[in-house]
Amino acid sequence: xxxxxxxxxxxxxKPAGRAEKLWVGIAFGWCLxxxxxxxxxxxxxxxxxxGIRRKVEPAAFQKRTIEFIQQYxxxxxxxxPVVEPxxxxxxxxxARMWNWVPIxxxxxxxEYTLHLSSMDLNHGFNLYPMxxxxxxxxxxxxxxxxxxxxxxxxxxxxxxxxxxxxxTMIGKLLVVDESVETVTYGSGER
Amino acid sequence: MNEAFRTCPITRxxxxxxxxxxxxxxxxxxxxxxxVGGIAALLVLLTRWQVVHLLDPAWFYRMLTIHGMxxxxxxxxxxxxxxxxxxxxxxxxxxxxAPRVGWFSFGLMVFGALIVEWAMWTGRADVMFSSYVxxxxxxxxxxxxIFFAVGALTVVGLFFASLVVAKREQTYEGSVxxxxxxxxxxxxxxxxxxGHGAAIYIPTxxxxxxxxxxxxxVYRLVFWGLGHSAQQINLGAMVSLWYLLGxxxxxxVVLNEKISRSxxxxxxxxxxxxxxxxxxxxxxxxxxxxxxxxSYAMYxxxxxxxxxxxxxxxxxxxxxxxxxxxQGMFGWLRKAPWGDPGFSSLIFSIVIFGFxxxxxxxxxxxxxxxxxxxxxxxxxxxxxxxxxxxTALAFMxxxxxxxxxxxxKQVAFWPLAxxxxxxxxxxxxxFTMAMTFAGTFGVPRRHWDITFSNTTFDLQYSPAxxxxxxxxxxxxxxxALGGVMYVLVTVWSVFFGRRFELATAGGGGxxxxxxxxxxxPSPLPPGDHEEHPKTTGTxxxxxxxxxxxxxxYFVNWKLLSLVxxxx
Numbered sequence: 001x002x003x004x005x006x007x008x009x010x011x012x013x014k015p016a017g018r019a020e021k022l023w024v025g026i027a028f029g030w031c032l033x034x035x036x037x038x039x040x041x042x043x044x045x046x047x048x049x050x051g052i053r054r055k056v057e058p059a060a061f062q063k064r065t066i067e068f069i070q071q072y073x074x075x076x077x078x079x080x081p082v083v084e085p086x087x088x089x090x091x092x093x094x095a096r097m098w099n100w101v102p103i104x105x106x107x108x109x110x111e112y113t114l115h116l117s118s119m120d121l122n123h124g125f126n127l128y129p130m131x132x133x134x135x136x137x138x139x140x141x142x143x144x145x146x147x148x149x150x151x152x153x154x155x156x157x158x159x160x161x162x163x164x165x166x167x168t169m170i171g172k173l174l175v176v177d178e179s180v181e182t183v184t185y186g187s188g189e190r
Numbered sequence: 191m192n193e194a195f196r197t198c199p200i201t202r203x204x205x206x207x208x209x210x211x212x213x214x215x216x217x218x219x220x221x222x223x224x225x226v227g228g229i230a231a232l233l234v235l236l237t238r239w240q241v242v243h244l245l246d247p248a249w250f251y252r253m254l255t256i257h258g259m260x261x262x263x264x265x266x267x268x269x270x271x272x273x274x275x276x277x278x279x280x281x282x283x284x285x286x287x288a289p290r291v292g293w294f295s296f297g298l299m300v301f302g303a304l305i306v307e308w309a310m311w312t313g314r315a316d317v318m319f320s321s322y323v324x325x326x327x328x329x330x331x332x333x334x335x336i337f338f339a340v341g342a343l344t345v346v347g348l349f350f351a352s353l354v355v356a357k358r359e360q361t362y363e364g365s366v367x368x369x370x371x372x373x374x375x376x377x378x379x380x381x382x383x384x385g386h387g388a389a390i391y392i393p394t395x396x397x398x399x400x401x402x403x404x405x406x407x408v409y410r411l412v413f414w415g416l417g418h419s420a421q422q423i424n425l426g427a428m429v430s431l432w433y434l435l436g437x438x439x440x441x442x443v444v445l446n447e448k449i450s451r452s453x454x455x456x457x458x459x460x461x462x463x464x465x466x467x468x469x470x471x472x473x474x475x476x477x478x479x480x481x482x483x484x485s486y487a488m489y490x491x492x493x494x495x496x497x498x499x500x501x502x503x504x505x506x507x508x509x510x511x512x513x514x515x516x517q518g519m520f521g522w523l524r525k526a527p528w529g530d531p532g533f534s535s536l537i538f539s540i541v542i543f544g545f546x547x548x549x550x551x552x553x554x555x556x557x558x559x560x561x562x563x564x565x566x567x568x569x570x571x572x573x574x575x576x577x578x579x580x581t582a583l584a585f586m587x588x589x590x591x592x593x594x595x596x597x598x599k600q601v602a603f604w605p606l607a608x609x610x611x612x613x614x615x616x617x618x619x620x621f622t623m624a625m626t627f628a629g630t631f632g633v634p635r636r637h638w639d640i641t642f643s644n645t646t647f648d649l650q651y652s653p654a655x656x657x658x659x660x661x662x663x664x665x666x667x668x669x670a671l672g673g674v675m676y677v678l679v680t681v682w683s684v685f686f687g688r689r690f691e692l693a694t695a696g697g698g699g700x701x702x703x704x705x706x707x708x709x710x711p712s713p714l715p716p717g718d719h720e721e722h723p724k725t726t727g728t729x730x731x732x733x734x735x736x737x738x739x740x741x742x743y744f745v746n747w748k749l750l751s752l753v754x755x756x757x
Binding site for chain 2: 001002003004005006007008009010012013014016017019020022023024026027028030031032034035037038039041042045046047048049050051053054078080099111116117120121122124126127128129130131132133134135136137138139140141142144145146147148149155157158159160161162163164165166167168170171172
């Protein structure tokens with residue numbers, strides 16, 4: 001035997017010892033478990049990131065977002081439109097330096113298709129306090145079906161560096177439960 | 191010709207004077223960038239610690255960019271160039287072919303690095319390490335990176351040439367040693383990495399001067415072919431140094447060349463697929479692409495690391511047992527030279543890399559789990575464990591041998607050097623764990639103000655987050671102290687240290703030299719050792735690792751199942 005600093009002489013392709021064989025076998029088995037979990041979660045899990053992915057011109061996405069806002073706007077807060085789309089609809093969230101437009105008001109337990117895109121740089125969608133994270137890339141529309149699980153007055157933090165105002169880029173998302181009570185905008189329960 | 195060589199009195203290797211000189215130059219350059227990156231690290235830390243909140247936003251983002259580039263690119267690659275000159279010409283008793291090319295490359299790398307530093311410090315490149323298009327830096331920034339990469343690629347070519355020369359001039363018998371094989375792995379991965387670098391920085395440079403369009407999503411893919419693969423050069427170099435330090439400090443044996451070398455080959459074949467880790471919640475790739483690539487085919491590169499994670503401690507265990515350290519299950523570890531900073535660095539590097547860096551990386555790199563990890567503090571928590579607690583700490587351990595073996599100086603402030611790995615490793619352990627934990631609350635990375643003062647909508651994290659960030663800051667400060675100790679010891683040793691003569695160094699407990707040099711591991715008893723001692727201690731340790739891995743992994747699936755339905 002020798003250290004790793006010495007040249008092995010002759011043929012070193014020799015059978016491994018029992019302990020090494022055992023560990024390599026177990027490690028490989030574990031790797032297969034790690035691998036299998038991902039397809040399995042596509043079949044059985046409720047959280048996947050596939051969605052619908054396509055290219056989009058920033059101007060076209062902006063136009064679509066403006067139409068969406070005009071269609072379902074119910075209020076304005078701090079200069080940003082508040083929009084309440086019906087369950088099942090396509091929902092648009094536009095990221096730009098340094099805000100998220102519009103403020104969305106969604107129903108708990110209803111399904112929406114959330115479209116994300118950026119007008120300028122890369123941005124990061126981080127939903128507080130759920131800790132859901134998605135990359136928002138300019139020129140691409142990322143559409144994911146989401147079902148809000150809890151009610152609340154939530155925040156959208158930008159977690160991709162997007163210039164000097166990055167840390168001020170914070171948006172708002174409201175989730176209400178119509179089946180319990182009619183929550184008017186601004187009641188801000190958490 | 192022979193005057194160009196000296197024979198190392200400790201390793202019996204013939205060392206070419208040009209190898210000596212090139213290793214010294216690259217190691218000194220690495221240390222300078224470590225100091226620059228370290229100062230930036232401290233300023234970034236003291237800003238993210240909201241209690242101090244030192245820098246204004248512009249300088250915070252600038253320092254974060256400087257920290258990333260100086261550490262991840264300049265410090266690490268300069269040190270790796272030194273490792274390549276060591277693993278090639280020195281370990282193989284050979285000469286550096288075309289040393290002038292080596293010096294030219296070194297000059298080019300320094301030139302490129304200085305351009306990039308200038309662009310960053312003058313506010314022309316506040317774009318972070320990743321510089322995602324269309325976030326634009328001054329064109330000189332991209333050009334500087336290209337110069338640096340061309341220089342590094344040339345050194346890699348020189349390393350390949352040194353293997354050919356050594357083989358042709360028969361400076362060694364048999365196959366190249368495992369340390370060189372590991373260096374070769376790192377070098378091959380470097381070619382792949384720098385190829386991606388050219389493929390992304392050249393178009394981005396052209397884009398910055400307005401003659402080409404670069405798609406933002408394509409940029410992210412190809413950039414991470416560079417950005418993540420570069421970390422796998424570190425991985426190859428680090429594992430190679432682990433084997434080196436094991437051999438130098440306790441005479442660790444190579445249990446089976448086939449197993450260890452096959453594991454290195456798995457790195458070469460699969461590890462560059464890790465670019466996918468960055469695109470798991472991107473609006474481009476489909477699920478099959480994500481699953482296949484994020485798992486390096488079927489976690490074959492993870493398998494390689496798990497194999498090294500066994501063969502390294504097992505090699506130490508067998509080496510110790512064969513030399514008569516046979517007490518109990520862990521006597522080989524308990525009786526190890528813990529006062530040798532080369533040895534303590536080695537063990538801490540393996541532990542932090544494996545238990546924190548490896549486990550978190552594989553977990554966050556799982557396609558769906560990335561949804562609750564992407565761009566949060568969990569990500570820098572992971573890569574500080576791999577790159578700093580793992581790679582940088584291994585580099586530090588190697589430095590305590592580099593100083594006497596290559597610089598031929600005693601290690602200055604020896605008592606400080608002995609405790610340095612403990613201070614640094616403890617600090618990094620606390621820092622990375624706290625950072626990862628803070629990320630589970632969704633705390634973003636690369637963010638100036640997580641109290642969200644002066645924002646349109648208020649947000650207040652749970653008080654637990656303040657506490658965890660405080661712990662992170664304390665850990666980071668301890669690690670920074672360890673970093674200062676390292677720089678003090680190395681700079682003093684190299685520039686003001688005493689030259690050492692082995693004659694005066696004999697005997698135990700000599701101040702200023704690691705034990706692996708004053709009392710090198712005794713030669714193994716003769717025989718072919720087909721029947722070597724058992725590795726029961728190591729087996730227990732790797733099963734503890736596997737248990738920790740499985741718990742962390744499945745806890746994260748549970749956490750994921752609690753978030754909203756999405757898809």
